[in-house]
């Protein structure tokens with residue numbers, strides 16, 4: 197059994213390939229995005245690279261012995277890629293944004309479990325993207341620490357007020373939709389003054405928030421658009437929050453908290469192309485280091501600024517399981533660094 201990981205760093209045009217499990221590794225051929233390697237016993241593995249190798253592979257590339265037994269490493273130059281100028285800011289802010297939904301006026305947001313229509317043209321006349329949660333926090337901050345000057349100079353916070361949607365208006369967050377109770381009255385039911393259930397099948401779709409507003413989680417829904425069905429993986433909720441953290445304050449550490457559990461995540465690098473054992477390809481992925489070790493976590497958050505994120509249990513577990521699944525595919529030397537485990541998450545399908 198051979199395990200491998202291919203990491204493409206677009207900024208420096210380098211593809212690094214680490215292979216583990218054979219006594220010896222040789223390159224049989226490398227061309228375009230195709231790499232074929234041979235083991236000592238005639239084993240062969242065809243690997244799809246995340247990007248094409250440089251056009252004329254003149255130098256003979258050779259695998260070199262790594263730090264572990266049975267570990268081999270080679271670094272190959274990739275074709276240069278010019279679309280990676282504006283790295284952080286070009287990462288997606290969300291999925292099922294206003295721009296996505298406006299592509300088809302007949303779009304329909306449905307209950308994932310029973311397919312009942314929840315948001316469509318019958319109850320939605322206006323769509324608006326919400327500013328990121330971090331922008332909202334900032335506004336809250338200014339609200340509480342209002343500068344002691346006349347209203348004239350700072351306006352009347354009208355932008356803040358308009359975050360309350362009108363009837364038949366849906367506000368779109370990174371991973372949720374928000375509307376007034378009147379807008380959503382035919383689709384959802386309130387339970388225990390806080391939970392929102394699908395009116396048809398009673399599955400939990402979201403929660404009531406201040407306003408009161410109805411907040412529906414995208415991962416409990418599906419999108420029908422132009423005859424296609426789209427899903428929102430729960431772990432995307434966490435990934436989009438991590439991107440916001442990096443974009444908003446270039447903070448590289450996030451402390452995820454969920455139901456008494458803590459997971460410290462170090463956003464090590466982003467916008468990598470990755471191929472994992474079994475030719476599983478991840479595009480525009482983030483390389484994450486993570487730990488749930490209390491001592492490591494405490495040691496780190498005492499010294500580093502870590503953004504604290506409260507995460508729902510469903511999305512927390514989906515995210516954590518995803519990290520562990522990818523970690524299991526990595527060669528042993530690539531799985532851990534010190535007290536941290538290593539993983540990759542992809543931002544696009």
Ligand SMILES: [Zn+2]
Nearest residue numbers: 307310394397
């Ligand atoms: Zn339902």
Ligand SMILES: [Zn+2]
Nearest residue numbers: 495496497499
């Ligand atoms: Zn530390």
